[in-house]
Amino acid sequence: MSSDQDKLIAESVEKALQGDMDAINNIEDRVTRSKAKAALVKAKREAKAAVAEETPRAEKSKAEEAPQAEQTFAAQVAVALEKKFPGSLDTEDVNGHIQMKGEQWYEAAQYLRDNPDFLFDSLQCVTGYDYGTSEDLEVRYNLHSMTHHHAIEIRIKIDRNDSKIPSVEQVWRIGDWFERETYDMYGIEFVGHSNMTRILCPEDWAGWPLRKDYETQEMYHGIVVPKVKDGWE
């Protein structure tokens, strides 16, 4: 490749970046022209990447500012919980959600529902969560107040081999079905629940399907369960 050609390409790309595509289109040699176009695409991509690198930083600072209001509310709830039930929080850090310990959860739930400042009268969702094959399990509660229109997320970690947590069925009635579903999928036992049985899977199903170390049973009622190929699409 001659240095003349390189120079021509560099010049035309520069012109094209400023909006003059003719500089490239007017190159007579086909090979040079396509090389110039390739160089242009590369230059454009680099420019875009440079812009993209700058924007996330700007967005990030925005994102840090935005949850401030929410954070302060979550922090308020955390402070109130710590004051009422000393030692009930797992960590002091409040990052949009409150990390609690399981022991006083039932009393704390009642407090959150009845305290006039919070009035979390609606349990929106109970989500089971598995951190990995030999890590802890977690239960995440999304609470919402119909009166104050605010919401909070509470997370409680539990030991994988002794997965027990107080039931809040008597605090929010929907806890009944949500907890049965979580038990069904993760094998988390809700102590104090009136009917801790499977809800979606059949009663005789073996294993906890949504745990990360779940293995499909080989036989079910005398029928061989077909093996799913790895990486099917």
Next chain:
Amino acid sequence: MGVVHGDLMTLNIGPQHPSTHGVLRLKVKTDGEIISEVEPIIGYLHRCFEKHCENVSYEQVIPYTDRCDYIAAMNNNFGYAVTVEELMEIKVPERVEYIRVIVAELNRIASHLLALGAYGLDVGAFTPFLYMFRDRERILDLFETLCGARLLYNYIWVGGVSHDFPKGFVESVYSFLDYFEPKIEEYNELLTYNKIFIERTGDVGVMPPEVAVSYGVTGPNLRGSGVKWDIRKDEPYSIYEKFDFDIPVGVGEMGTVGDCWDRYYVRMVEMKESIKITRQALKGIPTGDVHQALPKKIRPPQGSIYKRTESPRGDLAYYIVSDGSPIPYRLKMRSPAFTALSVLGEISQGWMMSDVLAILGSLDIVLGEIDR
């Protein structure tokens, strides 16, 4: 005179039964004709939705959401797309937002038409069912011209929609709305103010607001109990804050607040509100490219999100945890029909056997969404 001891009789309704709206079994304990306990037994349609989601990429989840609530698939797509977009901080073009609102509201009308028609069928009115299905059919035809599918659309994608409106679509939606609006009065004459219908539903299966809230009941069922709560108004997503519409609530016109008739009538009025929203959206729809914001690869950053949207049945929420890979680490769907069915045992105690099916029908459940 001796005392007559009566034992409770256990009776199974379903799993295969025309009035259970899907595959649902009700274990009913009755004292003669009076219900003393109802236990819904679910799981017959469990298709491992959440387990599937942990094995497929984010875009492959969308067809599965269709199959959860197959009566209002657009709204399920919508909720999922909005959730992932918020996690990825994607801003979708204005035209896409308008298109989404239009199809979601049309689907809400179609879903309510099915709910109301089938409800009439449950309590013995056959004709309104045919009338409502006739009109629902026109909405399905519109969707068919839009994306080729009648029930399971896979239409709303993360960052956009699959197709732009075809030529003449806006006009056909207008002509449908013009045709449909006066029909609501016809339904009211046929069914809503029918004496027999009122006798069957008014004052039956009353759900007090505190019971509804404690059971997590949402959507038209909650509003039927007089609680003014609608995600579209109270926690607006997409562009719902731009539109002017009312939230109908039950007032106990035919008996007590929160009876079956109230839940039924809230849906009827909601269709009018949906027409209002659709008209405003059709008027303001801008031009633009619907595929412009589609991400090449959906790889949300690490983090979790809980986002609620208003489906025809209530608060439909997705809880998504991302570990930065193209496959969701955990995806939980909070289905509104699941919570609505859980309240059945509480509100049907003390009613007659025939009322249980009237109460069940008024809750408008979709088993596909309950069992997932």
